[in-house]
Amino acid sequence: MTAPTHLRSFIGGEWRESASGSWIADINPSNADDVIGHVPAGTVDDTRAAVSSASTAFPAWRALPGPTRAEYLYKWAAAIAARHEELAQLVTREVGKPIGEARGEVARCGMILRYYAGEAVRAIGDVIPAQASGALQFTLRQPLGVVALITPWNFPVAIPLWKAAPALAFGNTIVLKPAESSSQSAIVLAECALAAGIPTGVVNVLLGVGEAVGSALISDPEICAVSFTGSGRIGATVAATAAHRNIRYQTEMGGKNVAIVLPDADLRQAAILTAAGAMRYAGQKCTATSRVVVAREIEDAFLTELRSQVAALPIGPVTDPASAVGPVISERSRQSIKRALDEMDAERIIENAIPTSAEFGRGYFVAPTVVRGAAIDSDLAQRELFGPVLAEFVAEDVDHAIALANSTPYGLSASLYTRDLRSALKYIDRIEAGMVRINGDTTGVDPHAPFGGMKGSSSGSREQGPAAREFYTEIKTVQINA
Numbered sequence: 001m002t003a004p005t006h007l008r009s010f011i012g013g014e015w016r017e018s019a020s021g022s023w024i025a026d027i028n029p030s031n032a033d034d035v036i037g038h039v040p041a042g043t044v045d046d047t048r049a050a051v052s053s054a055s056t057a058f059p060a061w062r063a064l065p066g067p068t069r070a071e072y073l074y075k076w077a078a079a080i081a082a083r084h085e086e087l088a089q090l091v092t093r094e095v096g097k098p099i100g101e102a103r104g105e106v107a108r109c110g111m112i113l114r115y116y117a118g119e120a121v122r123a124i125g126d127v128i129p130a131q132a133s134g135a136l137q138f139t140l141r142q143p144l145g146v147v148a149l150i151t152p153w154n155f156p157v158a159i160p161l162w163k164a165a166p167a168l169a170f171g172n173t174i175v176l177k178p179a180e181s182s183s184q185s186a187i188v189l190a191e192c193a194l195a196a197g198i199p200t201g202v203v204n205v206l207l208g209v210g211e212a213v214g215s216a217l218i219s220d221p222e223i224c225a226v227s228f229t230g231s232g233r234i235g236a237t238v239a240a241t242a243a244h245r246n247i248r249y250q251t252e253m254g255g256k257n258v259a260i261v262l263p264d265a266d267l268r269q270a271a272i273l274t275a276a277g278a279m280r281y282a283g284q285k286c287t288a289t290s291r292v293v294v295a296r297e298i299e300d301a302f303l304t305e306l307r308s309q310v311a312a313l314p315i316g317p318v319t320d321p322a323s324a325v326g327p328v329i330s331e332r333s334r335q336s337i338k339r340a341l342d343e344m345d346a347e348r349i350i351e352n353a354i355p356t357s358a359e360f361g362r363g364y365f366v367a368p369t370v371v372r373g374a375a376i377d378s379d380l381a382q383r384e385l386f387g388p389v390l391a392e393f394v395a396e397d398v399d400h401a402i403a404l405a406n407s408t409p410y411g412l413s414a415s416l417y418t419r420d421l422r423s424a425l426k427y428i429d430r431i432e433a434g435m436v437r438i439n440g441d442t443t444g445v446d447p448h449a450p451f452g453g454m455k456g457s458s459s460g461s462r463e464q465g466p467a468a469r470e471f472y473t474e475i476k477t478v479q480i481n482a
Helices: 044-063 066-082 084-095 099-119 158-169 180-195 210-219 232-245 267-283 296-311 331-342 398-405 421-430 467-472
Strands: 009-011 014-016 023-027 035-040 136-143 146-150 173-177 203-205 223-229 248-252 257-261 289-295 347-351 369-372 389-395 413-417 435-438 473-480
Touching: 009 044, 009 180, 023 180, 035 180, 044 136, 044 146, 044 173, 044 203, 044 210, 066 084, 066 099, 066 158, 066 180, 084 099, 084 180, 099 158, 099 467, 146 158, 146 210, 158 173, 158 180, 158 223, 158 467, 173 210, 180 203, 210 223, 210 232, 223 232, 223 467, 232 248, 257 267, 257 398, 267 289, 267 296, 267 389, 267 413, 289 296, 289 398, 296 347, 296 369, 296 389, 331 389, 389 398, 398 421, 413 421, 421 435, 467 473
Parallel strands: 146 173, 146 223, 173 203, 223 248, 257 289, 257 413, 289 389, 369 389, 413 435
Antiparallel strands: 009 014, 009 203, 023 035, 136 473, 347 369
């Protein structure tokens, strides 16, 4: 194990020591003895400095032509690509993501940055016919100003970039506040931004505890918008603060995602994708499959396939490319999941035991588990556990299956496995989810497609793709008369 890194915020193009005087240990969830770094608790003064830096940089960044901003994004992508393996190994060590998935996430960073580099040079408005003769009427899309980005630990480089890239492409400057447990990955992104030559103050990374610096950040009078991904509890606070200030906000707050398996489905395909969606990365994705609704007549056959596919997912050291299921992020998370399972009134029908070797005893591992018979109003059916736990429910027909699927406060992602077009069309129309799949798992979305949910999963706006322009710009309507 290497010595812990003493982390500092990246503000105004410099590495800033915090005056907080207190630190948080950044711990490897695969091995609690491995302290990766010490994260400063952060202060209001640190926050003010970061926002001030971004505010000072905004006029010049805004004034750059879109193609020039695009070139900076291309260079940022190249700088990340040059450190691909180093960053992937850090992600694996810092958040316990299996190395295969970590490499995929780092590769996704380049895709995101290159996509938004292209968006930076697209048309920025529309010509609209005017009622007055001889008048020219059109709209312009202009940047908001300084945007706060508050991001979670589970996708420590992709989520910061799918917020930062469109914000910068459309002319805003940013203050990124990463989760404490993924601070070092965020700092590497800042190092790459510096290597890309992005002008001073355009990108700032503020380290610290969310309750302190996060609250100060969204309350700062120079923050014009906030994009948040995290828990529903904190998201509600972010939304209330932003609404009170009358600034723009988007909140992505998780899901209780469902797979529906109908009698005519390819059961092997459904089992493979449901197991992967539920168990890979220990179920720590907001789009992870946490419920499966199965038609009664094929329940036994499907569970036989599912048992085989869960067992086929390797629980191994996260540095092993073959590993699929790693640890959960913390001991607190492990205990929360264990408590939910111990207190449930349901049957564990599948459980893939954690290996007993010493290396697993030092990590926060949870056995991949499938349960049956949970009450529809129980935690297993309603609460996002963020662990490798899948709750199975039985439906009498497609209408019953959709009703069960919609019976949670969330509405992020849903999958249907069927060959029947009528069932598929009914599901597409009636499912309460922002992202809808047929014969595909609930996880992931292309970086050029809108991402977001309904109900308690989202504030309603969408991230990624063309939808990002809606959030990170405002419309100005112009009329010119001769």
